Amino acid sequence: MIRIEPRANRSRAMDLGIPVLSAVIALAFAAIPLLAAGANPITAYGEMVKGVFGSVFAVSEMLTRATPLIFTGLAAALAFRAKLWNIGAEGQLYLGAMAAVAVGAGWLDLPGLLLVPLIVILGASAGAAGMAVPTYLKSRFGADEVVTTLLLNFIILIFLQMMLEGPLKDPMGLGWPQSAPILDQGMLPPLMERMRVHSGLILALVLAGVAQFMLARSVWGFRLRAVGENAAAARHAGINVKRSLFGVAIISGGLAGLAGVSEVAGLKGYLTADLSPGFGYTGIVVAMLAGLSPVGVVIAALFIASVFVGADSMSRAMGVSSFLADLVVSMSLLCVLVGGFIARYRIIRSGTGRAAS
Amino acid sequence: MMDLLNILMSESFWAASLRIATPLIFGVLGALICERAGVLNLGIEGIFVVGAMCGWMAVWLGAGLWGGVLVAALAGAFFGLLHAILTVPLGLSQHVSGLGITLFATSVSYFTYRTALPNVSSPPRIEPFQPLDLPILSDLPFLGPVLFQQTALTWLAIAMVGLVWYVLNRTALGVAIQAVGDNPDSVDAQGLSVYGLRIGAIVAGSALMALGGAFLTMSAFDAFFFGMVNGRGWVCIALVIFASWRPGKALLGALLFGAFDALQVRLQTEMGALVPGQVFLMAPYILSIIALVIAARSADYPRALLQPWFKGQR
Amino acid sequence: MTDRTVLRLNGLSKRFGPVVANDDVSLSLARGEVLALLGENGAGKTTLMNMLFGHYLPDAGTVEVADEAGQLAPLPLGHPQAALAAGVGMVHQHFTLAENLNALDNITLGAEPLRAIRRDRRGARTRIEAIMAHSGLKAPLNVPVGRLSVGERQRVEILKALYRDARILVLDEPTAVLTPQEADTLFASIKAMTAEGLSVIFISHKLREVLAFSDRIAVLRHGRKVGEMATSAADEAAIARMMVGADTPRIARSAMAPGAPVLHLQGVSVAGRSQRDSLKQANLTVHAHEILGVAGISGNGQSALANVISGLAVPAAGHIRVDGSEIPRPSPARMVRAGVGRIPEDRHHEGIVGAMSVAENMVIERLDDTQVQSRGLLRREAIAAHADELARAYDVRGPGVTAPARLLSGGNIQKLILARVFERAPRLILANQPTRGLDMGAAAEVGRRLLEARERGAGIVLISEDLDEILGLADRVVVIRDGQIVETGSHDRERIGLMMAGEAA
Amino acid sequence: AEKVKVAAIYTLPVEQQWISRIHKALNTAADRGDIVYAFSENVANTDYERVMREYAEQGVQLIVGEVFGLERAARKVAKDYPDTAFLMGSSFGPVAPNFSVFDNWIHEPSYLTGMVAGAATESNVIGMVGGYAIPEVNRLMHAFMDGARSVNPDVRFIVNFIDSWYDPPKAKESAFAMMDAGADVMYAERFGVSDAAVERGVKAVGNVIDTSGDYPGTIVASALWHMEATIDKAIANVAGGSFEAADYGQYSFMAYGGGSLVLDESLVAPETVAAVRAKEAEILDGLFRVNVNDDRPVSDN
Ligand SMILES: Nc1ncnc2c1ncn2[C@@H]1O[C@H](COP(=O)(O)OP(=O)(O)OP(=O)(O)O)[C@@H](O)[C@H]1O
Ligand SMILES: Nc1ncnc2c1ncn2[C@@H]1O[C@H](COP(=O)(O)OP(=O)(O)OP(=O)(O)O)[C@@H](O)[C@H]1O
Ligand SMILES: [Mg+2]
Ligand SMILES: [Mg+2]
Secondary structure: OEEEEEOOOOOHHHHHHHHHHHHHHHHHHHHHHHHHOOOOHHHHHHHHHHHHHOOHHHHHHHHHHHHHHHHHHHHHHHHHHOOOOOOOHHHHHHHHHHHHHHHHOOOOOOOHHHHHHHHHHHHHHHHHHHHHHHHHHHHHHOOOHHHHHHHHHHHHHHHHHHHHHOOOEOOOOOOOOOEOOOOHHHOOOEOOOOOOOEOHHHHHHHHHHHHHHHHHHEHHHHHHHHHHHOHHHHHHOOOOHHHHHHHHHHHHHHHHHHHHHHHHHHHHOOOOOOOOOOHHHHHHHHHHHOOOOHHHHHHHHHHHHHHHHHHHHHHHHHOOOOOHHHHHHHHHHHHHHHHHHHHHEEEEEOOOOOOOO | OHHHHHHHHOHHHHHHHHHHHHHHHHHHHHHHHHHHOOOOOOOHHHHHHHHHHHHHHHHHOOOOHHHHHHHHHHHHHHHHHHHHHHHOOOOOOHHHHHHHHHHHHHHHHHHHHHHHOOOOOOOOOOOOOOEOOOOOHHHOOOHHHHHHOOEHHHHHHHHHHHHHHHHHHHOHHHHHHHHHHHOHHHHHHOOOOHHHHHHHHHHHHHHHHHHHHHHHHHHHOOOOOOOOOOOHHHHHHHHHHHOOOOHHHHHHHHHHHHHHHHHHHHHHHHHOOOOOHHHHHHHHHHHHHHHHHHHHOOOOOOOOOOOOOOOOOO | OHHHEEEEEEEEEEEEOOEEEEEEEEEEEEOOOEEEEEOOOOOOHHHHHHHHHOOOOOOEEEEEEEOOOOOEEEOOOOOHHHHHHOOEEEEOOOOOOOOOOEHHHHHHOOOOOOOOOOOOHHHHHHHHHHHHHHHOOOOOOOOEHHHOOHHHHHHHHHHHHHHOOOOEEEEEOOOOOOOHHHHHHHHHHHHHHHHOOOEEEEEOOOHHHHHHHOOEEEEEEOOEEEEEEEHHHOOHHHHHHHHHOOOOOOOOOOOOOOOOEEEEEEEEEEOOOOHHHOEEEEEEEEEOOEEEEEEOOOOOOHHHHHHHHHOOOOOOEEEEEEOOEEOOOOOHHHHHHOOEEEEOOOHHHHHOOOOOEHHHHHHOOOOOOOOOEEOOEEOHHHHHHHHHHHHHHOOOOOOOOOOEHHHOOHHHHHHHHHHHHHOOOOOEEEEEOOOOOOOHHHHHHHHHHHHHHHHHOOEEEEEOOOHHHHHHHOOEEEEEEOOEEEEOOOOOHHHHHHHHOOOOO | OOOEEEEEEOOOOOOOHHHHHHHHHHHHHHHHOOEEEEEEOOOOHHHHHHHHHHHHHOOOOEEEEEOOOOHHHHHHHHHHOOOOEEEEEOOOOOEOOOEEEEOOOOHHHHHHHHHHHHHHOOOOEEEEEEOOOOHHHHHHHHHHHHHHHHHOOOOEEEEEEOOOOOOHHHHHHHHHHHHHOOOOEEEEOOOOHHHHHHHHOOEEEEEEOOOOOOOOOOEEEEEEEOOHHHHHHHHHHHHOOOOOOOEHHHHHOHHHOOEEEEEOOOOOOHHHHHHHHHHHHHHHOOOOOOOOOOOOOOOOO
16 A cells, blocks of 8 residues: 655755656656667757757757747746636637737837737737637636636637638738738847747746736735635635736736747738647646746746756657657656655655554 | 538438437447536547547458457556556546546557558558348338438447446446446545446446447448547537437437538528538537536436545544 | 453554644543543544544554444554444544535445445445434435535534444534534434443533433543543533633623614515525514524524625615614625624635735734735734734634634634624624534633623624523523514523424424 | 759648649659659648758758648748749749749640540449549639530439548548539549449549559549659759749640550440540640630539
């Protein structure tokens, strides 16, 4: 029989050491597919580290990949704090991106100082609207938001394709289902010469800090935590639960929308239907790895991005299938999950407890 | 309007609905069993992929069709077991574990497929399940083509609906599964193992999900493609709630979705010039949400869903 | 005595992290005996029984149970299944029922082999009906348990144990949620069964029933057994002294003239989800300096009345006046603002946010207050200082005000809520089952605080299913029955009991 | 001679028809010993630029791929690595000095298969199942439709897009729906369509790859794409140090052997074969130009 008990005294070394150890164990597991594909794991690990930290370019690429994950991670973390299960960040991301190109791609020829904030605000609003609908359906009809947000992802993606073949289609795009590019002055400025990493990252970091502060220090955060931890008690205490849920829904959707803004106005310039390789879903993983803490989201996003970029680059260097990258990410995720558990709990093996006579 | 009527009257439409519904039936039943025991299994999308890949690969390697079905179920059970270990004794977040399983199962399948077949330009094919050409039944008007020209896997899916209903509602095991999803303490206090019941339910449910994937490569088609599961697993997660966790309604929900989808392709071919094609593609999802909103009032969650349970803790 | 012993606990110890819940506790139980296990909240009673039943694995100690032949044999620990097989049945402090299943399924759960492809429901029903007839414990078998009343659920819990042929029955606070009548019926049934050889350990905080129904009393304090005596040789004061380690103060209640009305309900109707939680044309007035007791059998509209006063329910008809002014569309926040203090029935579920700190729970009703926030930001130092002060004033004991409130014991959670409510000197107080499940010390503290508020000039609505409590505290008693409120005009126990049952006007 | 280092970056797995043709040509070159070939498949557009730069940094001499999703960014990368040769599927033009483009310009054979289909249909209804309505696909569909109309003015088309590159079961259902609506010849742009045709015993027309071996008796004709001409030309240019920014699209034309028609003469009427062959000759001689139309095709009503 096994028993599980919370650890009484959690040491600092353990809190820090176990996640690192889990990541190392995940890499050890990665040796299995590597060997199966006939590659030398030791060389592969070297290539992996080189792929993330080997050059300024590599690091900048890792940060570029982490940026949308911070936004979607925050979106999930805040909503989940209120027990609002927003699985729809992927769709909200696209809503944000659609709004960004709708205003940014020439519809308004404003100076950058006006256009950039406008794009950011409208993108966030579109994402927020995308989360307001399921929240309304939940509070009005009791429709489960896990399902509605999940289904809305499909609907929004199909809607996006419709828009890209219709009103949003770039007339100069030679028929491709893609939007016109955002005006140059509407783009989020890059952070480094010749690199893709852009100021969306700064926005993400600032928002993570703000979220962390607001959650712990503001009345808004207080209400949010109370609603999430015990909605019945919060309601009894006079907190307007519906309003709190709507508030966090709008912020969560807005953050997911910003992920779309950041990708389209920071990186790609124009919108296609494959803007996001599942950033919305990965954001949930990021949020949960972070224990729903906004600052933790930043760390978790950097971690996931590092593993992906490193493993992806390694797969090329080693000549193994590039599907390896996702495999290593998923193994790391599962190992870190278990590691986090071991840091918090002790697993005690005990005998069957037969009494001595 | 005439068109619509013609479509709804045609046997091929209903046959298509049932065909499209088949993988969903497996998936919803699997998800239903997991959730009845109190565990959400978002690994479903990945388990579909694993089922599709393993079932097909087993047949391709010469295991025979039913051998492939068995291999798919075992592969699904394996990933289910992984999810079960993470979420039941360890009590980790069911959302994250599920999404992690989906990513893991999908990437393992893809990596394995590619490593095994590095140089294919068109995927190898197998001899899939054939429609059961039953002597008299298949020739019945209407019912013949709709019901009796389906493959054995469709029949297996329908049989599973009955089996799952029977087990849940008529056996002690089913009662225990329902109890563990409502209040694990009730099961523990009666000397049954909460862990055992939950792990068992997840493993069995995941095996069923994998059959949904296997249907895609062994009946609906005859080869494995990357990305061919295409969100079908997620749809099942929605359908479970629509079905209020009941096998009978799960069948109904899957059939409705299948019918919407079958209608969608037909309407698109008829009216594609008038309305953007995407409107039809969206329809099944929008209708699912509407159905959910209508069904939500009566939705009765397994109360312990998403709640981890630890022995000897309060 | 030894040959009749059916159960022996030898030196059981159990700790949870730093908490020593049980320390070297030994007990024995004779055939046909009713043993009452007493102790303050947190004394370790439930833990001891959970070790007997196999929910918890003891750190040290053994358990012996007599087999059919009366021979004591060691019980494998940590396995409820083994305990059940050995004839030990346990009714838990908190219901362990699957609410989506009916009573029949709950009772047979675990008794049938899981591998069987068929169930014998007819056979099971026949057996349960026989047990119900024999024990006098009746409950509907076909309705989902979620729709049963607490009394019915309690009986299903006991039927579960009897169905498994329990020879030793453990009842952990079985009457905490029952009316006096229900409790009496329950004990009468149990008494009858002990005559046929059933042995019972029951845990209770209600000394009246302990004295009336037990043969022997064992007392736990801080996890240790501090005494054991025959009930015939015990009296309330002695037991209380043993439990607390000191004398408990008696509550003194002085007569006071009622003041102006602070709450006036006029023709208030609430359409509840069921008959149980609706209110029909209720009229009620509470004055300053007055405690109004609302007596009634559970499920007669108490929760609807409480919901109206706490602002959770919006009445379909009628007027609510607090302190003279009408509350048009009540909400919890409006009620708080109008000066209503609310002590909820379910303190864990509605009273506190367990994951948030004690200090945060103390200010949760006054987030708009400038003492608590400025410009939308929490004033954390002020909140902590305030919490320290309140914790001292109301004797909230626990791991500190920054610790999560869930770590507090039941009695201390209630004190936290009292502190939060009384601190604001409310004009009107709703106290819904304020002492349910509390030990004597804690319950006395609640009573003292309520009387203090009355002294100060508050009007108090005391809803309780414990008639003794109402008779001890209330100036005036009304009975709630079937959603209607009836004045009693007396403190006569008999008469009120009959009115509760709907047999007298 | 020194082998040329070539890397390919694909946004989908190499099974995808379009990509499989490039992959095949590169593998052929590798087998011949002309090149060292590496590839990354299923690269998300978000990651595409990084992968381009990684290969360029590794010293790969020729990078082949598809930049439909990142036309601008790709050209920026090319500018940053002027010593690397880029040969990219693209809708836009080449950029000096090192960014060349190509595309699957097999509208010519598609027109010819359309003629076969137009003659073959008896119900005068032809079904077309596509993945996404992108110019690559639309252009071939229009050429096919033009070809069919040229021999059979009464022909009606029903068109459906399944919005997925890889969902054979869905493509199959879509095809069934079209056959229910009367289609007796199917244009098989996606995997799954020919399978449906086999089950119902109707004819199908292949696209890009030759699947007649998999569906004997069903595929009446196919418009094939051959990337060998394009790839070999590019490799030769890189090896010879003469790689320049150019539009390689013409190497997909029939005249260069980049596109071809196969038809199953046992399934096609001799007079149709003759007419098709005649038109083929006209195209090869430059006497006939197939019209290019990138708009989304829609069903006739
Ligand atoms: N073991 C049994 N023997 C005989 N009749 C039974 C038994 N269990 C249930 N029934 C009766 O069978 C009918 C259906 O049972 P039940 O309510 O369990 O199904 P359900 O929940 O409606 O089905 P589903 O879960 O498929 O929606 C009811 O009338 C019920 O009283
Ligand atoms: N699973 C557990 N984990 C941690 N602490 C526990 C656990 N169970 C009990 N305790 C602690 O052990 C002590 C004894 O608790 P127990 O529930 O046995 O008290 P009790 O006498 O039954 O009290 P009450 O009268 O309130 O029911 C308390 O301090 C309690 O907080
Ligand atoms: Mg049922
Ligand atoms: Mg207790």
